[in-house]
Amino acid sequence: MTLRYEIVKRLADGHLVSGSVLGAEFNVSRAAVCKGIKRLRQFGLDIHSVSGRGYRLSRPLYILDRDIIVAALAQDIPDFGDRLRLLPEVDSTNRYLLKHINSADKKGAVCLAEVQVQGRGRHGRQWQTTPYRNVIFSMAWHFEAGMGQVAGLSLAAGAAIGQMLVNQGFQGIGLKWPNDLVWQDRKLGGMLIDVHGEVNGPCWVVLGLGLNIDIGGVAAHKIxxxxxxxxxxxxxxxxxxxxxxxxxxxxxxxxxxxEREGLGHFQRVWERFHAYSGKPVVVYTQNGKLEGIAIGIDGAGALLLRDKRGQVHQMLSGEVSLSPL
Incomplete structure (x- = not known):
């Protein structure tokens, strides 16, 4: 574990802790503590300094706890402890899993991180988030039937996440085709899928999720x-x-x-959460843009768009936004 991670754990309850106490507990110099605090502030954590008394977080936070997470999933995933990698800091959770997955992970592996320094979104964008206050993880799964089997996976994932959040009392959740969760037309979270393997043979899928719980500090200004x-x-x-x-x-x-039933099992749920259903949208693709009314998705996960002539187009890729017209 890094010194930065240990400092955050010690400050997580929001109470004041002096620099000398932190140095003694972690067997480092006061200068090392100050350097760690400075870096955490650069990450976006709001850490206050109180002269002569020490440091404290402006608000308490929940540090991710491996034992709590594994215990919560023990009934549904009995061997989950062997499948979870909880890291204090990583370049990219997707990249980590792609590098480290093995045959023992065929039916699921998870990389969960507090800090992700090279998070990626669609189209090469950087995923911005405040460490220690949000959710960043990736899940790997092995498909025997090849890449064709995973069409529409991000839509199925969005449907599952949307339903889970609503069940926990988060109302107004919407899904924006193909990979985003939204609330009041603002981005709440996003997914990134990496697929490695054979077109018609076995392949690995890694699904990365970033979900905003509490954005602040540096990240808020970079988005x-x-x-x-x-x-x-x-x-x-x-x-x-x-x-x-x-x-x-x-x-x-x-x-x-x-894996058993494909997107069809999730299609109705996704369309129930479809944020732009029946609304005028514009879809930007490599070949230009197309305007029309978003009317749903097909069984392969393509967005269905009806243009002003009444023709329905299947959009397999692109960037969707509400039309200003």
């Missing part, structure tokens, strides 16, 4: 699009360990069902 967070929807603090366990459980179940 160039309207964003939302779960903390806006509830007055009480959100227990990240409980939420992460529920998310993993929902996606684990989704992968199993998707």
């Amino acid at each position: 160039d699009r309207p964003w939302a967070m779960l903390s806006e929807m509830k007055d009480q603090r959100i227990d990240r360990n409980a939420l992460v366990a529920s998310l993993i459980g929902a996606l684990w179940k989704m992968f199993g069902v998707f």
Whole structure:
């Protein structure tokens, strides 16, 4: 574990802790403590310095706890402890799993991180988030039938996540084709899928999820699009360990069902959450843009768009936004 991680754990309850106490507990110099605090502030954590008394977080936080998460999933995934990698810091959770997965992980493996320094979104964008306050993890699954079997996987995942969040009292969740969760037309979370293997043979799928719970600090100023967070929807603090366990459980179940039944099992649920259903949208593709009314998805996960002439187009890729017209 890194010194930064240990400092955050010690400050997590929001109480003041002096620099000398931190140095003594972790057997490092005061200078090393100051350097760690500085880096955590650069990450976006709001750490206050009180002269002569020490440091404290502006608000308490829930540090991810492996034992709590594994215990919460023990009934549904008995061997989950062997399948979870919980890291204090990583370049990319997707990249980590792609590098480290093996045959023992064929029916699921998870990489969960507090800090992700090279998070990726669609089209090469960087995923911005405040460490220690949000959700960043990836899940790997092995498909024997090849890449063709995974068409529409992000839609099935969105449906599973949306339903789980609503079941936990988060109302107004929407899905934006193909990979985003939204709330009040602002981005709440997103998924990134990497597929490695054979077109018609075995392949690995790694699904990465970033979900905003509490954005602040540096990340809030770096995000160039309207964003939302779960903390806006509830007055009480959100227990990240409980939420992460529920998310993993929902996606684990989704992968199993998707492997047997494909997108069809999730299509109605996805369309119920479709944020732009019946609305005028514009879809930007490599070949230009197309405007029309979003009317749903087909069995392969393509967005169905009806243009002004009444012709229905199947959009297999692209960037969707509400039309200003």
